[in-house]
Amino acid sequence: MKIDHTSDKDLSAQIATAIRDAIISGQLPVDERLPSEAELSEQFDVSRPTVREALKRLAAQSLIRTQRGATGGAFVNRLTFEDAYRQQITTSTLLLSMNAVSFETACEARYALERACAALSAGRREADHLATMRAEIHRQTQPGLSDEAFCASDVAFHRALVDGAVNPVLSYQLAGAVEAMQPLMNMITFSARSREEIIALHTRIADAIENQTPENADAALIELQNYTVRLANAVIAERAAQSG
């Protein structure tokens, strides 16, 4: 592993890339200890602060973890699904908030992916995920529920639907799509009437999963998508009218 001291790129960025490549290619297996910061600074012929900046870049991506003390150091970190979820959610959230993505586009993506999961969920029909869906539907019917709590329950319901596919890779991919929509969903103030409609559709979805009728789940999800978009457009139009 060598770096170019005459390059216009930061040395710390080059070092981080070199180590990252070594991890991705498998040269550095999980839990392997990297050389100490002092050794790395010798190997790359840079100062220790520069090495540290490189290591912090890798730590920010959960690629390494560090430990102090005599037997401490930087270790190649096993990237867990939990870590990946978190990164995926923040990245997706920022992507939506920074790029003027229309509500409809985000919604289309979300429900397209979710319907794919629903088909698998209907086939697997896991008892615990189904129980979670029913429990969340029940929570959503509580009259005193705040809008925030309703939205949180909504997310939990859809998470259970997705997790019901029992495919961690799929759950990971969907985490961003479902969770990143929450800020957008929160801007929609749910009336009692719209909650009723949503709960009815949720019930249809849960029924479809239970009865292993994926086509019914598909239809209900499409209706939910359309209804959500209609609600959002109404809110957006109202706001435009108020400000204009």
Add this chain to the structure above:
Amino acid sequence: MKIDHTSDKDLSAQIATAIRDAIISGQLPVDERLPSEAELSEQFDVSRPTVREALKRLAAQSLIRTQRGATGGAFVNRLTFEDAYRQQITTSTLLLSMNAVSFETACEARYALERACAALSAGRREADHLATMRAEIHRQTQPGLSDEAFCASDVAFHRALVDGAVNPVLSYQLAGAVEAMQPLMNMITFSARSREEIIALHTRIADAIENQTPENADAALIELQNYTVRLANAVIAERAAQSG
């Protein structure tokens, strides 16, 4: 924005989190300039190297960019779809390589998502994406094509299929699933026979998109999924026999 000097967490991690939260919440809009490193070190009451470590953490996630010179500094970066693609791909790749995910599970996730896109692609039927798909199919028929080039063309074909849905959010979500599979796909050495089958299925998919018959695209993708899994299992079994 304040940090806790008595916490067991790294100061640089705390500072990075504080700034990241400010960006996500919108307090720091895109292209806003952060205070200089000297000012930040005063504000947080830490040394400049510590501030720099925090900034490198943010830079690693494409949340900020830095510029040298008189009017330089750290600026809130607009997270582009391109940046997000790259992160998504490396994260997905590491997730698969570090977590003993079965080929079938990864394949199931990938094709479930891809079929969702295909349905939309068939509805939109974009000329340029269709042209790319045809061009890649043609490339795949060239007899002298190396296995690596065939795999790359395969990825390009599927990317075009996904991009044909004309939904950047969807393309972003899929980027990881499609590209992260490539290392797994590369381990399958394609014989002339399997190339023929794959090209035939690709052609059926392209035809289905062109004719706006999503059910045909769906069927072909399912066949492709099954065929890919069969090939992979055969390779895995052969390797086990050789080593055992």
Add this chain to the structure above:
DNA sequence: AGAGTTTTAATTGTCTTACAATTAAAAAGG
């Protein structure tokens, strides 16, 4: 006065040195 050139100041990038905090192993002592 205007255009081109030089200087200057601000900022990040890097290096050096030093010390604090933590931790496990080694040494010491009972």
Add this chain to the structure above:
DNA sequence: CCTTTTTAATTGTAAGACAATTAAAACTCT
């Protein structure tokens, strides 16, 4: 042999210095 203390290795943090870069300000010449 067990407990306690010391020690050494390692990361975390600090302070100060200089290099590199860049845009604006000052200057010079026509």
